[in-house]
Amino acid sequence: MPVPIPKNETRTFERIKEHYLIEKELAARLRSSSKDERRRLYTTVYDELFRRVPDHPQLDARRDAQGRGREVLERLKLLDNYLYPDSTFLEIGPGDCALAIAVARRVRHVFAIDVSREITSEGLLLKNLELIISDGSSLPVPTGSVDIAYSDQLMEHLHPEDATEQLTNIYRTLSPGGVYLCITPNRWSGPHDVSRYFDEEATGFHLHEYTVSELVHMFNEAGFRKLRVLIGGRGLHVSVPVALVKSIETLLARLPAQFGRTLARRLPLRLILGAKLVAQK
Secondary structure (H helix, E strand, O other), X not given: OOOOOOOOOXXXXXXXXXXXXXXXXXXXXXXXXOHHHHHHHHHHHHHHHHHHOOOOHHHHHHHOHHHHHHHHHHHHHHHHHHXXXXXXXXXXXXXXXXXXXXXXXXXXXXXXXXXXXXXXXXXXXXXXXXXXXXXXXXXXXXXXXXXXXXXXXXXXXXXXXXXXXXXXXXXXXXEEEEEEEEEEOEHHHOOOOHHHHXXXXXOOXXXXXXXXXXXXXXXXXXXXXXXXXXXXXXXXXXXXXXXXXXXXXXXXXXXXXXXXXXXXXXXXXXXXXXXXXXXXX
């Protein structure tokens, strides 16, 4: 069941629908593309989206320096237990690199890997921050060199084939005992892209939204064995066993689909199911 458009949405219904149709069109190109085609398509389709949808919420968020600053501080609180002066930090999908820049002031070295160059001039002045342009799945970082890897709202944007390959590459880059913190929206409370107002399954740039159960299986396949879930928000989180979240997902699967989705979108389940997965090598 699609969700209603929120009352604080500043765009008209016509503009939201136009955004939806454009994103759905571009996402279909990604879904049907080959591995070789996607090496250039990720950058191409996102550039085209922002050109054709100038009022895209993500563009407005980047203009909100104060709001972005609060978001970075919350993420630093979340990462604080994993950052040390001699750490090497890897962020996949850093966007404007605001978080990578903040982390670079706390650790020895930062790798920021994206499919396009969206870094600020300030970031370029930090000698320990290295921006690397990737094809969406490869990670040209030395094997075993990373202590903490991090991605936020990235995995769902990848073609499932690329997501699996990228996860294997993340495992390779981590040092023994290294940690990967992956934040991605849970499919049970979705869709989470613009198609949520029109479709029951994501059809926009969220090429695949995952359950925690799916993620655990994928992480195990990549080599990760120590997994846990963080529950909370605004930088304040508690750690719970993955078995707890998987059990909740199993119960939701036994309910009528519409009722299960409605429950998953409400507190406290929305917080519990929000996938913040911590995996240790």
